[in-house]
Amino acid sequence: MCRLYGFRASAETKVECTLVYAQNALLLQSRSDLRGKSHPDGWGIGFYLGTMPQLEHRAAAAYQDVQFSRTAERVYSRTVVAHIRMATMGLVALENTHPFSYGPWIFAHNGTLTAFATLHDRLVSETGPRLQAFRKGSTDSEQIFFWLLSRLERNGIAPETPGSGSDLATLKSVVAGGIDQLARWCAEVGADKPAKLNVILTDGVSLVATIWNHTLYWVDRRGIHDCEICGIPHVRHAQETGYRAVVMASEPISQEDWREIPDQSLLSVDPQIVTTIEPIAAIVNNRP
Numbered sequence: 001m002c003r004l005y006g007f008r009a010s011a012e013t014k015v016e017c018t019l020v021y022a023q024n025a026l027l028l029q030s031r032s033d034l035r036g037k038s039h040p041d042g043w044g045i046g047f048y049l050g051t052m053p054q055l056e057h058r059a060a061a062a063y064q065d066v067q068f069s070r071t072a073e074r075v076y077s078r079t080v081v082a083h084i085r086m087a088t089m090g091l092v093a094l095e096n097t098h099p100f101s102y103g104p105w106i107f108a109h110n111g112t113l114t115a116f117a118t119l120h121d122r123l124v125s126e127t128g129p130r131l132q133a134f135r136k137g138s139t140d141s142e143q144i145f146f147w148l149l150s151r152l153e154r155n156g157i158a159p160e161t162p163g164s165g166s167d168l169a170t171l172k173s174v175v176a177g178g179i180d181q182l183a184r185w186c187a188e189v190g191a192d193k194p195a196k197l198n199v200i201l202t203d204g205v206s207l208v209a210t211i212w213n214h215t216l217y218w219v220d221r222r223g224i225h226d227c228e229i230c231g232i233p234h235v236r237h238a239q240e241t242g243y244r245a246v247v248m249a250s251e252p253i254s255q256e257d258w259r260e261i262p263d264q265s266l267l268s269v270d271p272q273i274v275t276t277i278e279p280i281a282a283i284v285n286n287r288p
Contacts, residue, residue, distance in 0.1 A: 002098070002110045003029045003039055004216070005082040005253075006200045008207045008269045009245035012076045014234035018247070019045070019072040019082060021229045022254045027069065030062035030084045034251050039084040042097035043068050046106040047077035048204040051162035053106045057097040076236060079204045083108040089116060095137035100145050102134055103160040104203040107148070109141035110250055111196030111214050115186040116140040122185070123147045131159065148178050148201065165203035168270050172208055175201060176266050176283035179210045198250070207269040209248055210280065217258040218267060220275065221245040228255060244273040 005026050007015055019026045030039045040061035045068075046053050062068040062084050072082075083098035089112065090096040099108040113119065123143050124132060128150045135142055149159045151174045157164045165171050179197050186195040197212035209216060224233050224243050235243055246269050252258035261267055267277050 002086050003033060003084045003250040004108055004110045004198060004200055004209075004248070005080070005250075006202070006207060006209055006248040007080040007245065008202070008273060009078050009221075009235075010241075010243055010273050012078055012236040013245060014076050015080050016069075016072045016075070017227050017229040017234065018253055020069050024251065024253045026082055026084055026249075026253070027062050027072075029251070030068075037086065039086045040064075041087040041092045042085040042094070044083050044097050044099050044108070045071050045075060046081045046099040046101060046108075047075045048079050049077070051104055051204060053101040053104065053204070055099060055101050055106070057094055059092055059094045059097055079106075079202055079207065081106045081108050081200050081202060083110075088112045089141075090137055090139035093137065096139045096142070098141060099200075100142050102131070102146070102149060104162040104164070105149065105159060105201065106204075107141075107145040107199065107201050109144060110198040111212070113140040113144065113182060113186065113197070114193045114195050115189045115191035116143075118189045118191075119182075119185055126150060128153060144178075144182070144199070145201075148175060151178055163203065163205050165206040166271055168206050168268060171201075171206055172266060172268050172278075172283055175199075175208050175210060176280045179212055179266075180280055180284050183212060200248070205271050209267045211261045211263055211265045211267070212280070213263065215250055216248055216261045216267070217250070217252050218246060218248040218261055218275070219254075219256045219258050221247065221256075246273060246275050
């Protein structure tokens, strides 16, 4: 399995300390997480300049690759998605390293679609050929990404259009329904283990994260404070306006008040950084 990190803020923010220097920074988790497991099979950091994603990937362990720290050092963004990989499906290769991107969207996955070999052809057949052609690797995660984008497109969210995720109700409905569908398919075909489907999907304006048979924690930051690691604030911010940030991670990273998100839930962050946590079943059952 892998480790996830997601960040959404009202102003451009430097995330270097969280990724590199915090008590349980992603860099440290690549060597050993709180369960004692290593995640040496690649890393990626996705962020935004304007409306479009910028991605840095390497098929190497973050703790052994100085480029991870160099990338984290230069990232100032309102939205960041980072990932360290423990390969379960697909070779250790650059094309299999998260996050993935298309148009304004960034996606990362922690878990395994346990019946992927059986479900592969179904997922491909339900993914629009235009989107499917952009799949480069062999992971279940990348296929899920383009399958979800196809579902968004069928529900009126254009995958290539910046800001289309501002239709947050549709975004939540499609992603919750997709995760629920994947889990049910795995059960129906007799997968030996339940699917694990923690994902983060964002267009840089709205963000959704699902929690399905894995852990995910979050912290809500309000106001500008000195960093507990280096002692200085990391925000490019107009003092006359309020600052707010939401951070999520597979396990607590710092000494802040991290709260565990209930299993089978969806966390959403709207363009104003208002965060909502809802049971996926409730979202699915309320779909039009």
